[in-house]
Amino acid sequence: MQRLYYDYNSAEPLPAEILEVRILGDRAAVLLDKTIFYPEGGGQDADRGSINGVPLLDVKESAGAAGPEILHLTAASENLKPGPATLILDSRRRRDFTVQHSAQHLLSGTILRLTGKHTVSMHLGAEFNTIDVDTPELPADTLIRVEDAAADAVEADAPLLIHLCPPEDLTQFPLRKVPPRGEEVIRVVEISGYDFSPCCGTHCKSTGQIGILRILGSEKYKGMTRVTFIAGRRVLAENRVLRQNGETISRLLKVPVAETGAGVLALLERSAAQERELKALQEAAAEQKAQALLAKTAVPLKTPAGAPVREGAITETYDSNFDDILRTGRAAQKKTTAILLLASKTENKFAAFCSGKEVDLRPLLKTAMERRGGKGGGGAGFFQGVFESFTALESFLCDVI
Numbered sequence: 313m314q315r316l317y318y319d320y321n322s323a324e325p326l327p328a329e330i331l332e333v334r335i336l337g338d339r340a341a342v343l344l345d346k347t348i349f350y351p352e353g354g355g356q357d358a359d360r361g362s363i364n365g366v367p368l369l370d371v372k373e374s375a376g377a378a379g380p381e382i383l384h385l386t387a388a389s390e391n392l393k394p395g396p397a398t399l400i401l402d403s404r405r406r407r408d409f410t411v412q413h414s415a416q417h418l419l420s421g422t423i424l425r426l427t428g429k430h431t432v433s434m435h436l437g438a439e440f441n442t443i444d445v446d447t448p449e450l451p452a453d454t455l456i457r458v459e460d461a462a463a464d465a466v467e468a469d470a471p472l473l474i475h476l477c478p479p480e481d482l483t484q485f486p487l488r489k490v491p492p493r494g495e496e497v498i499r500v501v502e503i504s505g506y507d508f509s510p511c512c513g514t515h516c517k518s519t520g521q522i523g524i525l526r527i528l529g530s531e532k533y534k535g536m537t538r539v540t541f542i543a544g545r546r547v548l549a550e551n552r553v554l555r556q557n558g559e560t561i562s563r564l565l566k567v568p569v570a571e572t573g574a575g576v577l578a579l580l581e582r583s584a585a586q587e588r589e590l591k592a593l594q595e596a597a598a599e600q601k602a603q604a605l606l607a608k609t610a611v612p613l614k615t616p617a618g619a620p621v622r623e624g625a626i627t628e629t630y631d632s633n634f635d636d637i638l639r640t641g642r643a644a645q646k647k648t649t650a651i652l653l654l655a656s657k658t659e660n661k662f663a664a665f666c667s668g669k670e671v672d673l674r675p676l677l678k679t680a681m682e683r684r685g686g687k688g689g690g691g692a693g694f695f696q697g698v699f700e701s702f703t704a705l706e707s708f709l710c711d712v713i
C-alpha cells in the first residue's frame with residue numbers, strides 16, 4: 313500500500329484500487345492499494361474526503377495480520393467494492409491542519425528557544441489548538457515575545473525539511489522531543505534553523521505558509537501552562553469576528569475601535585451609578601408608600617371557615633409592579649406587627665407580610681388562595697401568590713377580609 317498523503321494535498325480526484333471492504337455493522341472499512349488520506353496520528357486528526365463519492369468518517373492505521381494497514385472508515389455503501397475507485401481529498405481541511413500542525417512546531421520550538429521550557433503534549437482542534445508547556449507560568453509579556461519571534465520566523469520563510477533516518481543516526485539532530493521507540497525509520501521535521509522534532513504529521517513547505525501564529529491565551533493546567541493558539545486563515549476568520557464586534561461597540565459607544573475596552577468600562581461604571589441612584593429612589597418611594605399604608609386601620613382577617621380572627625390586617629391594592637409592592641411591604645413590616653396584605657392589579661399577585669412572632673400566615677391564606685385557583689406559598693411571616701385574573705384575586709381578598 314502506497315502512502316501518498318505527505319505529497320498529495322490537492323482536491324483533484326485520484327484513481328486508486330479498492331483491495332478489500334470489511335463490513336462492520338452499518339460501517340465499512342476500506343483498504344486501498346494507495347491512499348492520499350492521512351490517518352489519525354501524532355496529535356493530528358485524520359483527513360476527510362470521499363471514496364467513490366462516499367464520505368470518509370475517519371482514517372486509522374492499525375497493525376494488520378500482514379503488517380500495518382490503513383482503514384478508511386465510511387458508512388456501508390454499494391459504491392464500495394473491490395475494484396477501481398476515485399479518491400477525493402478535503403484539501404481545505406487538510407491545508408488547515410497542516411498549517412496548525414506546522415504552527416505548533418514553530419510555537420513549541422520558539423517557547424523552548426526563548427524560555428528553555430519544553431512542550432509536553434499538544435492537541436490540534438477543529439477550532440483552536442493547545443500545547444501544554446512544562447512550566448507553572450508563562451507571563452503575558454513572554455507570550456508576546458514568543459508571538460513576535462514566531463512572526464519573524466514566518467517572515468524569514470524558513471524551509472521545513474523532512475529527514476528520514478534510522479534511530480541510530482538521530483544524534484545528528486538536536487531533537488526537541490523524544491523519538492518514538494521501535495520504529496525502523498524516524499521522520500524528523502526540521503524548521504531550518506529553528507526546530508527539530510520527530511513527527512509523522514503533514515507540514516507546510518516553509519514557515520511562510522503558516523501565515524501568522526496567534527496565541528489566544530494561557531492558563532494553569534496540572535502544574536503546567538496550557539497555551540491556546542491558532543494559525544493561518546483561522547486568525548483571519550477570528551479577526552473578522554473581533555473587528556465586526558469592535559465596530560459595533562465603537563458605533564454604539566461613539567469611541568474609536570481601539571478604545572472600546574475603556575468605553576465599555578466607563579459605560580458599566582455609569583450604569584452601576586445609575587443603578588445605585590435608582591435603588592435609593594425606589595427605597596425612598598417605598599418608605600413613603602409604607603407610611604401611607606400604616607396610616608390605614610387594620611381590620612380582622614376571616615378564617616378559611618369565614619369567622620373573624622384576632623389578627624388585624626392592613627390591605628391595599630396597587631397599580632404598580634410586584635417588585636415595588638414587595639419593597640413597600642418590607643419597609644412597612646419593620647414598623648408594625650399587623651398583617652400586611654398587598655395586591656398588584658397589573659400582575660394579579662399578592663404578598664402578605666407579618667413580623668408578629670405568634671402569627672403564621674400559611675393557615676390563614678393558603679386554603680383561601682387555592683379555593684380561587686391561586687398558586688403560591690411562603691413561610692410564617694411571608695406568603696405570596698398569583699391568580700389567573702384580577703377578578704380571582706379580588707374574590708380571594710373578599711374571602712379573607
Ligand SMILES: [Zn+2]
Pocket residue numbers: 354413417509510511512513
Ligand atoms: Zn508534529
